[in-house]
Amino acid sequence: MTLEMRVIQTDEWDVWYDHLELAFGGVPESPAERELCKALTDTDRALGVWDGDGCVGSAGAFSFRLSVPGGAIVPAAGVTAVGVSPTHRRRGILTSLMRRQLDDIRAGGEPLAVLTASDPAIYGRFGYGTAAYALAVEIDTTRVRLSVPPGTDGIRLRLVDPRKALADCERVYAALVSSRPGMPARQPGWEELPLLDAPSMREGGSPLKCVVAEREDGEVVGYARYRVKADWDLTGSEGKVEVSDLDALDPVASAALWRYLFSIDLTWTVRAPRRPVDDPVLHLVSDIRRARTRLRDSLHVRLVDLPAALEARAYGAPVDVVVAVEDAFCPWNEGRWRLVADAGGAARCTRTAEPADLELSVRELGSAYLGGITLTSLAAAGLVRELRPGALTEASRAFAGDVAPWLPHSF
């Protein structure tokens, strides 16, 4: 078997994408989803593995710009479209794709690679660590009451066509990006993603709806996109509200939007599958037990250029530590690095021969990078070793952030 790996030609996209769909089980996407994927694919970064004229392996990357702690927006390869044909699995094709891709990302100068995993067990071996979780909440709105902060009544809500409201919603999104690590700044074309509304995506729900929250002067300060699923039985309606997006610039807009979603007639449940783990709604509900929550991994981060990545973010407390890093897959990151930073100030990360204060793998640095997973908790799991007393607390406080990292959409 002779396999060839190369960047695809533009006219090979359909064959490449057909292969990817097959690797995911062969259920075709809606024409609208496929068209958007095609428009967003950067073919210069789309790798295909060919067996004769058949595509048997794929991996791609989006050129993201991602927010990191401190508010900087950092270039990051958004790894996507990874698939190996069922006929060619477990022969090292994924490994060779990851090898080529990380070498390309390094050569292109992006300090980070990020992804969402179909299966969280796949990417740790390539140096990715889970850096952000998503919270799925399902709230019984017949039993749970929402207490809202003063001023919520001053917010006006308007139901608008999602496309017509797009420019206002995008302004809100853009204003939030640097305040929450893990959010990709919107790249051209990506604003279409949250508007996708193929009937196959509705699962029996209504077309996508959009409600915007306005201040008295008419400025849009928040929005929610959602579907209503009617569900009638002998007792009446047990409808559900499925929230796909909710973004707000202040507490009253956020509360007003949640209150609206809680009170839609003929619905009993609000479900939001992808919320930040520190979503304010968790503090507003009267009964957290009936706001059932489930945590899942969301954004996985890989430091490709370790010193550039560590210098790109800010730190919440002063730090001066030497970390001994293990990185078998990207050996240019291996070794001892000294990280020095003041709280909120510029950081310096340089190679050093000084003795190490902490020992960890690049995966754990990826996990801690966005500030949501502490080095202390990783050490408690035996994944970070403290070699100088006090170094763990010092580094953990510096890496930790006030705002939970969050990826608002899949890719």
Ligand SMILES: CC(=O)SCCNC(=O)CCNC(=O)[C@H](O)C(C)(C)COP(=O)(O)OP(=O)(O)OC[C@H]1O[C@@H](n2cnc3c(N)ncnc32)[C@H](O)[C@@H]1OP(=O)(O)O
């Ligand atoms: C960012 C994204 O796009 S996520 C989407 C990933 N794609 C999918 O899930 C689609 C369905 N699955 C597939 O296409 C393939 O099975 C892949 C891509 C997950 C793996 O491809 P393969 O070519 O079989 O992987 P490869 O042979 O290089 O295996 C590398 C290692 O990963 C392990 N591995 C592969 N798949 C998995 C998995 N799903 N879970 C855990 N370990 C895995 C292998 O056992 C192997 O381990 P080893 O080095 O200790 O022997």
